[in-house]
Amino acid sequence: MIGTAVACVQAVMMIAIAPLITGIVRKFKAWMQHRTGADILQPYRELAKLFRKDETVSESTSWLFRAIPYVCFATMTLIAFMIPFFFTGIAAPYGDLIALVYIFTLYRFCMVLGGLEGGSSFGGMGSSRELMMSVLIEPSLLLTLMTLCVLSGAGTDISGVPEMLMSMGVLAFGPALLLAAASFVITVVAENARIPFDNPDTHLELTMVHEGMLLEYSGRSLALMEFSSMMRLVIFMTMLGTLFFPWGISTSVEPLHLLVGFAAIMLKLMVMSFALALLESSSTKFRLFKMPNLLTASFVLALLAIISLYIL
Amino acid sequence: MIRRMDEGIVDLGGRIRELMEDGYGVVCMYATEKGDMPRSIQTVLRKGERIVHITTVLESDSYQAMSPFIPQLRPYERDMREMNGLDPIGLKRHYGPQRLQWGYTEAHPLQKGELPAERHNVPLTGNRMSGDGVFEIPVGPVHAGIIEPGHFRFSVAGEPILKMRTSMGYTYRGIERMAERPAAVDQTRLMERACGDTAVANALAYAHAMEGDTEIPRRARLLRTVFAELERMYCHFGDIGGIAMDAGLSVPAARGAELKEEVHRMNAEVCGHRFLMGTIIPGGVRRNIPDSRLDLLKKRMLRIGFELEELVGALDDSSLFLDRAETTGILTHENALRYRALGPTARASGVKTDVRKELPYDAYSEVGMRLITHDKGDVYSRMFVKAKEIVESVNLINQCLDLMDGCVIRADVSIADGFRLGIVEAPRGELVHAVNIVNGGIWRYRIRDPSFINWIALETALPGNIVPDFPLINKSFNLSYSGYDL
Numbered sequence: 067m068i069g070t071a072v073a074c075v076q077a078v079m080m081i082a083i084a085p086l087i088t089g090i091v092r093k094f095k096a097w098m099q100h101r102t103g104a105d106i107l108q109p110y111r112e113l114a115k116l117f118r119k120d121e122t123v124s125e126s127t128s129w130l131f132r133a134i135p136y137v138c139f140a141t142m143t144l145i146a147f148m149i150p151f152f153f154t155g156i157a158a159p160y161g162d163l164i165a166l167v168y169i170f171t172l173y174r175f176c177m178v179l180g181g182l183e184g185g186s187s188f189g190g191m192g193s194s195r196e197l198m199m200s201v202l203i204e205p206s207l208l209l210t211l212m213t214l215c216v217l218s219g220a221g222t223d224i225s226g227v228p229e230m231l232m233s234m235g236v237l238a239f240g241p242a243l244l245l246a247a248a249s250f251v252i253t254v255v256a257e258n259a260r261i262p263f264d265n266p267d268t269h270l271e272l273t274m275v276h277e278g279m280l281l282e283y284s285g286r287s288l289a290l291m292e293f294s295s296m297m298r299l300v301i302f303m304t305m306l307g308t309l310f311f312p313w314g315i316s317t318s319v320e321p322l323h324l325l326v327g328f329a330a331i332m333l334k335l336m337v338m339s340f341a342l343a344l345l346e347s348s349s350t351k352f353r354l355f356k357m358p359n360l361l362t363a364s365f366v367l368a369l370l371a372i373i374s375l376y377i378l
Numbered sequence: 379m380i381r382r383m384d385e386g387i388v389d390l391g392g393r394i395r396e397l398m399e400d401g402y403g404v405v406c407m408y409a410t411e412k413g414d415m416p417r418s419i420q421t422v423l424r425k426g427e428r429i430v431h432i433t434t435v436l437e438s439d440s441y442q443a444m445s446p447f448i449p450q451l452r453p454y455e456r457d458m459r460e461m462n463g464l465d466p467i468g469l470k471r472h473y474g475p476q477r478l479q480w481g482y483t484e485a486h487p488l489q490k491g492e493l494p495a496e497r498h499n500v501p502l503t504g505n506r507m508s509g510d511g512v513f514e515i516p517v518g519p520v521h522a523g524i525i526e527p528g529h530f531r532f533s534v535a536g537e538p539i540l541k542m543r544t545s546m547g548y549t550y551r552g553i554e555r556m557a558e559r560p561a562a563v564d565q566t567r568l569m570e571r572a573c574g575d576t577a578v579a580n581a582l583a584y585a586h587a588m589e590g591d592t593e594i595p596r597r598a599r600l601l602r603t604v605f606a607e608l609e610r611m612y613c614h615f616g617d618i619g620g621i622a623m624d625a626g627l628s629v630p631a632a633r634g635a636e637l638k639e640e641v642h643r644m645n646a647e648v649c650g651h652r653f654l655m656g657t658i659i660p661g662g663v664r665r666n667i668p669d670s671r672l673d674l675l676k677k678r679m680l681r682i683g684f685e686l687e688e689l690v691g692a693l694d695d696s697s698l699f700l701d702r703a704e705t706t707g708i709l710t711h712e713n714a715l716r717y718r719a720l721g722p723t724a725r726a727s728g729v730k731t732d733v734r735k736e737l738p739y740d741a742y743s744e745v746g747m748r749l750i751t752h753d754k755g756d757v758y759s760r761m762f763v764k765a766k767e768i769v770e771s772v773n774l775i776n777q778c779l780d781l782m783d784g785c786v787i788r789a790d791v792s793i794a795d796g797f798r799l800g801i802v803e804a805p806r807g808e809l810v811h812a813v814n815i816v817n818g819g820i821w822r823y824r825i826r827d828p829s830f831i832n833w834i835a836l837e838t839a840l841p842g843n844i845v846p847d848f849p850l851i852n853k854s855f856n857l858s859y860s861g862y863d864l
Contacts, residue, residue, distance in 0.1 A: 099632035187515045191845065262698070265626045269523035270849040273624075350698040351626030354537060354846045 085109035094343030121285030135290035152327035162222035184282030192278025202361035209368035228312030245371035252364035307334035443469035475544035507533035526859035557823035573861035579804030586800030598662035613805035662788035707851030721807020727755035827861030
């Protein structure tokens with residue numbers, strides 16, 4: 067009972083800090099560019115502003131256009147309840163890792179439809195590019211998660227993976243885990259439309275992928291879409307921090323353990339935000355047709371990870 | 379130095395071709411309205427420092443099109459049709475950017491007297507591509523960033539671009555018409571605002587046109603050179619930062635913006651205006667830099683030189699950046715010559731053209747400079763040329779500061795009737811002001827911004843590139859919209 071309560075609290079917390087993490091990444095980037103940067107709470111203000119604003123919807127759209135932001139937001143909320151944050155118990159233990167992958171796919175599918183709905187050329191371009199990338203991301207994401215299942219011996223049970231990995235101790239730190247984590251890092255960057263795959267700060271409508279699909283949205287719909295993107299970033303970072311490197315996470319509801327678990331995941335998020343900002347500041351956006359190369363590298367890493375499980 | 383000729387409309391094309399075979403290039407072509415002088419086409423050609431000016435008196439409003447066999451004339455023929463209502467016979471379609479978004483039914487914007495109140499919108503003309511799987515992407519005129527308005531139409535097959543058409547005229551202010559006033563009125567302020575980041579070059583071209591053979595005091599000539607080079611520096615810094623920004627390289631982009639800002643602040647400190655407006659005047663300069671400030675400027679130049687090296691080093695060391703910039707948006711040497719591309723754009727394609735070298739004005743004949751060229755014609759070449767030109771600008775400014783003496787900064791100018799020409803090297807290339815003065819009044823004032831030509835060069839550099847690379851290519855050309863629209 068108390069475990070479920072804690073699990074619910076952690077999911078809500080994950081949702082609540084999503085804009086904060088985006089703000090922190092932006093702040094790190096600003097520092098690296100020799101700028102002061104906006105306050106780390108700025109994303110909250112942006113969302114609050116958008117929620118208050120009126121919406122403009124193109125006449126060429128159907129009901130789907132207005133429904134999609136809610137679906138996107140719902141999928142991300144659902145995933146927040148499905149994965150551990152600082153406590154291995156989860157509030158919604160009904161889905162497994164495979165379901166997780168396809169809930170992400172549902173999210174992306176809806177976003178692509180939303181991009182096409184507006185009828186503008188930029189939405190269409192963004193959608194077609196997003197689909198090209200998603201075809202390549204999905205297999206490597208599946209393979210990396212499968213590596214985790216086999217390595218930990220927990221099967222596809224999400225809360226089992228960190229528990230089993232922790233009980234393995236140092237043994238877990240093999241090539242399989244590291245290769246899978248490396249592959250997952252590339253997936254995180256690609257999934258969240260960051261440089262080198264996409265530029266989240268760009269104003270150039272012709273180069274947009276993720277932003278291109280959001281161009282037609284405004285007001286509350288845009289706020290929901292933006293909020294979902296922020297949540298997606300935190301969810302992926304959390305997956306890297308709790309599924310691949312769970313050390314520090316709390317397995318019981320002892321207040322002290324929970325506190326340690328919370329501190330550990332926040333520290334991991336900080337480190338990952340910094341690494342992401344560093345990557346975005348030092349890399350260029352790739353030429354569109356070079357992106358498949360990097361995604362293939364991610365796939366090969368995932369494949370190697372799963373092979374190494376059996377031959378090493 | 380200017381050779382004058384009269385040529386009938388029938389032989390004009392042949393004469394231009396003859397001169398081009400001799401190595402001349404068309405610098406400017408425009409039409410004058412009937413009234414104090416006959417309706418005519420004025421053509422200016424240049425080869426090094428030799429200039430030919432051809433006057434062609436027109437009998438009617440139409441003439442045999444020349445651009446089908448002289449590609450350099452494409453933008454001019456389009457301009458004369460939209461602005462003066464001259465109809466080129468036999469031209470199936472117009473090439474180059476559209477000049478205006480609207481037109482009059484029975485009148486044209488540059489005609490003398492009152493203009494009709496009623497205007498109608500002009501749709502984008504030109505050859506559109508069609509076929510299986512070919513789509514059109516309309517972009518602009520409102521863009522997502524803070525840039526000038528212009529409309530682009532891409533014909534694409536998937537991501538690769540087959541063709542781009544440009545439609546301009548959203549910032550048309552009628553500057554050429556406004557300038558038709560008594561020649562004695564000082565219009566520097568108007569000229570400076572023809573294109574905001576080419577303020578010095580425009581003022582300088584205006585001053586040169588008005589001055590004619592007037593002897594300009596030495597200190598004024600040196601100061602003009604300093605101002606012109608300061609302008610070139612901030613423009614090029616902005617371009618390099620912009621290229622890095624569009625490649626997604628945020629740290630060098632921020633660095634470029636910082637350096638541009640530094641030059642702006644330096645401008646404000648030494649001349650009182652961030653964009654150097656109000657510094658030039660026919661006969662000399664309006665602003666003196668006191669001797670006490672010269673050292674300060676010199677010290678800043680030294681530091682900027684170092685910082686530029688660091689910035690360009692960071693870009694050169696980034697293999698990811700080179701991957702984006704090399705082989706992207708190639709303007710071939712042939713096309714650069716064919717359309718007579720100008721400025722850093724042409725130099726990056728291996729064309730050795732620079733007014734400062736060929737037709738030295740002000741203090742450029744007293745100081746030494748290198749002509750920077752590159753042979754690839756891609757985004758990287760253009761960035762390379764611009765970066766090296768900043769180094770040259772630093773050198774030029776230092777030389778001018780060393781030579782600085784005297785204290786007179788202004789001479790009296792008397793303006794005689796006739797054809798006047800001012801040619802200077804603006805940051806984007808050769809800028810021309812051609813003026814016809816009749817009875818002490820300006821009958822026709824023509825501003826030919828380098829972007830007027832380079833927009834066509836951009837259109838030819840695009841086919842074969844992919845849509846997401848367009849912003850990067852566009853930034854490396856960095857053309858002016860308001861300079862085109864006027």
